[in-house]
Amino acid sequence: RWLTDPRFKDDISRGDNGAVVSERMARWCAQYSTAQALEILGKAKLPAGPVLKPQQTLDDPHIQAMKFFQPLDFPGMARPAPVAKAPVWLTQTPGSIRHRAPTLGEHTAAVRSGIERIEARTRVDAPDDPAPTGASPSWGPLRGVRVLDLSQWLAGPAAAALLGDFGADVIMVELPSVAADAQGRRSPGFVVTNRNKRSVTLDVRAPRGREAFLELVRVSDVIVENFRPGTLERWDLAPATLLAANPRLVLLRSSGFGQSGPYTGRAAFNPVGLAFGGITYLNGWPDRPPLRDGVMGGDYSTALFNVLGMMAALLRRDVDGQGQVVDTAMFQAALRLTGDLLAVRSALGIRRERAGGESPLYPASLTVEAADGCFVATSAPSWHDVSVALAQLGRRPPDDPASVREDVAKLVGALPAAEAVTTLRGAGLAASAVNSVADLVREPHCWSRGDLVRLAHPEMGEIVTQGIVPSLSRTPGRVAGWSPRPGSDNEAVFGGLLGYPAERIQEIG
Numbered sequence: 001r002w003l004t005d006p007r008f009k010d011d012i013s014r015g016d017n018g019a020v021v022s023e024r025m026a027r028w029c030a031q032y033s034t035a036q037a038l039e040i041l042g043k044a045k046l047p048a049g050p051v052l053k054p055q056q057t058l059d060d061p062h063i064q065a066m067k068f069f070q071p072l073d074f075p076g077m078a079r080p081a082p083v084a085k086a087p088v089w090l091t092q093t094p095g096s097i098r099h100r101a102p103t104l105g106e107h108t109a110a111v112r113s114g115i116e117r118i119e120a121r122t123r124v125d126a127p128d129d130p131a132p133t134g135a136s137p138s139w140g141p142l143r144g145v146r147v148l149d150l151s152q153w154l155a156g157p158a159a160a161a162l163l164g165d166f167g168a169d170v171i172m173v174e175l176p177s178v179a180a181d182a183q184g185r186r187s188p189g190f191v192v193t194n195r196n197k198r199s200v201t202l203d204v205r206a207p208r209g210r211e212a213f214l215e216l217v218r219v220s221d222v223i224v225e226n227f228r229p230g231t232l233e234r235w236d237l238a239p240a241t242l243l244a245a246n247p248r249l250v251l252l253r254s255s256g257f258g259q260s261g262p263y264t265g266r267a268a269f270n271p272v273g274l275a276f277g278g279i280t281y282l283n284g285w286p287d288r289p290p291l292r293d294g295v296m297g298g299d300y301s302t303a304l305f306n307v308l309g310m311m312a313a314l315l316r317r318d319v320d321g322q323g324q325v326v327d328t329a330m331f332q333a334a335l336r337l338t339g340d341l342l343a344v345r346s347a348l349g350i351r352r353e354r355a356g357g358e359s360p361l362y363p364a365s366l367t368v369e370a371a372d373g374c375f376v377a378t379s380a381p382s383w384h385d386v387s388v389a390l391a392q393l394g395r396r397p398p399d400d401p402a403s404v405r406e407d408v409a410k411l412v413g414a415l416p417a418a419e420a421v422t423t424l425r426g427a428g429l430a431a432s433a434v435n436s437v438a439d440l441v442r443e444p445h446c447w448s449r450g451d452l453v454r455l456a457h458p459e460m461g462e463i464v465t466q467g468i469v470p471s472l473s474r475t476p477g478r479v480a481g482w483s484p485r486p487g488s489d490n491e492a493v494f495g496g497l498l499g500y501p502a503e504r505i506q507e508i509g
Contacts, residue, residue, distance in 0.1 A: 047256065047267035049276040049331075051290050054345050054352065057278045057335065058082060062263040068332065069342070072100045081343035087332035088309035089258070091239075092324035093316045140167025141475040145314070146220040148173055148213075149197060150204070154270070154299040155330060156226035156254050157193045159306035163222070164196030165468050166477040171220075171493055172199045173213065174486045176509070191457065191482050192465045199483035200493045201509045205235050212508050213237070215498050217245045222310055226254040229264045239325050249323040250313040254306050258329035268330055273298040277334025278341065285356045302333040363401060367434060368409040374417035375434035378408065378424050389427035453479050 002008055002024075007017040014021060029037050034050050041048035050056070057063060071080035086095035145168040149160040157172075164170040172194060186194075203209040217223065223242065225232060232238055232253075239251055253259055256268020257276075266272075271292045274280045279298075284291040309326035317323055344350045352359075357367065364386055365379035380386045386404050387397035395411070398404050412420040417433045424431035435443065441464060446452045450467040457463050468477040483489060490509040494500040500508075 042266060045267065047269045047272045049266070049268060049272040051275040051280050052278055053281055054278060054338075054342055058342065062257065062261045063335075065261045066258065068335070070097050072097065074100050074347075077347045079347065081347040083343060084332075084336050084338075087328060087336040088305050088312070089327040090309060090313055090316075090324050091327070092322060093313070095312070140165075140477045141472060142166045142168040145169070145222065147171065147222040147224060148216055148220050149224045151224045151226040151254070154193065154296060155302035155306060155328075156224050156252070158300055158303035159252065159254070159310070160224045161193055161195055161197065162303065162307050163310070165479070166472075167475075168222075170197040171216070171489070172197050172483065173204065173216075174199055174201050175205075176201050176203050186482070186484070188460060188463060191460075191463060195465070195482045196480050197483060198489035198493060199486055200490050201487035203508075204237065209508050210236065212494065212498070212500075214242075214245045216493070217242055217249060219497055220246070221248070221314065222250045222252065224252045224254070224306070224310075228267055229253070229255055229259050243323055243325075247323055248317055248321060250310055250317065250326060251323070252306055252310050252326045252328070254302060254328045254330075256330050258332065259325075259327045270296045270298040270330070273302070273330030274334050277331040278338045279334045282338075282341075282352055282354055284354045286354050288354075290354065298330050298334050301337055302328060302330045305333045305336070366405055366408060368412045370412050370417035370420050371414055372416040376412050376417050376420050376424070376431060377434055378412075378429050378431040380429050386429065389424070389429045392427045393423065455479065455481070458484070 008014050038048055068085055069082040070085055072083045073080050085097055142163055147160055147163055147168050147170040149170055149172045151157050160170050204213045242251055243249055256273055257263040257266050280290045280292055305328050313324050313326050341352055364383050367375055367377045370376050383401040383404050390397045390407055398407055421431045421433055440446055453465055453467045455463045487509050490505050494505045
């Protein structure tokens with residue numbers, strides 16, 4: 001019935017009727033245990049995962065099989081703390097936890113003695129040659145790096161776009177079937193996520209398309225893919241095949257649960273990755289179900305780790321000339337972002353539960369409503385610092401944190417948000433209005449730094465998008481636009497890079 005219900009015919013309709021979908025899913029899930037529900041959804045190839053508590057994260061067989069945690073001792077701690085390893089796995093030069101966090105000044109002498117060795121390190125100069133024929137205009141620190149982007153929404157394309165922001169020549173390889181479904185249209189989300197890229201249409205699953213793709217591989221530096229593990233192997237494009245075609249290739253494989261472990265075959269979009277990685281469990285209030293994020297944090301944090309892995313592999317390649325595979329899992333990125341959650345639980349016995357944004361370790365922060373209905377967030381190193389600030393404002397500081405919170409809430413609640421922020425900052429506290437997207441577009445600080453950019457789209461008109469992060473003083477990145485339609489750069493890429501005649505371009509595209 002779900003497939004034929006007009007309320008669920010497409011993404012927009014499903015979004016408009018999200019409450020109906022959630023209510024139906026809640027009724028369906030209530031019939032089964034967690035294990036049963038996951039088994040049924042897995043057989044139907046629907047992304048699903050449990051919302052794990054911290055201890056469940058430590059005990060989960062997939063995480064244990066991946067050996068993702070390493071116990072570390074620290075002077076003064078009663079027992080070792082489990083520390084998450086790097087969420088990016090490289091096949092040739094993997095990251096590792098080589099030692100615990102240092103005590104104060106522990107390595108001063110060693111660092112000083114190693115300065116001469118650091119200065120003697122081999123350096124790689126940026127190329128001065130002009131961009132090759134058929135390449136997009138090149139700029140920035142990644143000029144000369146070519147990326148083949150096979151990935152689909154969202155952690156893969158976002159990572160490739162970040163490389164493009166800094167001058168890499170990113171070529172989207174769009175399957176003709178997917179391009180046909182798009183019918184040449186680009187949504188605002190697609191445009192923002194795939195900026196600074198060129199587009200070619202190529203069926204890498206067909207023999208002639210695979211042949212052309214391997215020719216592109218030979219003249220490229222990086223491949224980005226985020227299919228379910230095993231997909232490239234089914235297409236006869238396994239890592240061994242790709243590295244045989246180009247031994248200097250860096251292959252990013254970004255998936256929900258990684259390329260190894262018992263859950264490798266599971267699918268995972270943003271909500272599932274955050275849930276399994278331990279973030280969702282802490283979002284919300286004690287008396288209500290956990291909340292997912294509202295900004296696709298799992299995808300975008302994974303994209304950042306994807307970039308870290310690719311850049312680490314490229315830097316290593318400049319040393320030894322060898323490429324490798326970079327393996328990232330969305331749940332790993334989420335788990336890494338939980339910070340000291342597991343360490344303080346095991347070492348200090350502090351259990352984090354949902355607390356409406358509160359933290360038992362760093363409590364000097366609160367978000368309260370101002371007189372004009374807007375919200376203000378403020379924070380300080382300790383509640384003592386907040387009491388000192390209240391005294392500077394002529395208020396008698398209370399003795400306990402709960403009363404301090406109430407007094408700050410009364411202070412902010414009597415003022416408009418802008419005035420409250422100015423008052424709190426004047427007293428030495430960090431403070432900001434809680435900005436909506438509409439507020440950010442009106443924020444002069446964002447425009448002055450180039451954090452917001454206006455672009456003109458031929459069909460959608462003006463699009464406001466994020467600028468380049470981070471800012472580089474000598475070789476900054478830039479936003480140069482996007483491909484207008486699938487395959488818009490077939491001639492430039494296949495003709496310019498590979499020398500294909502027009503008739504062959506027509507055959508493969």
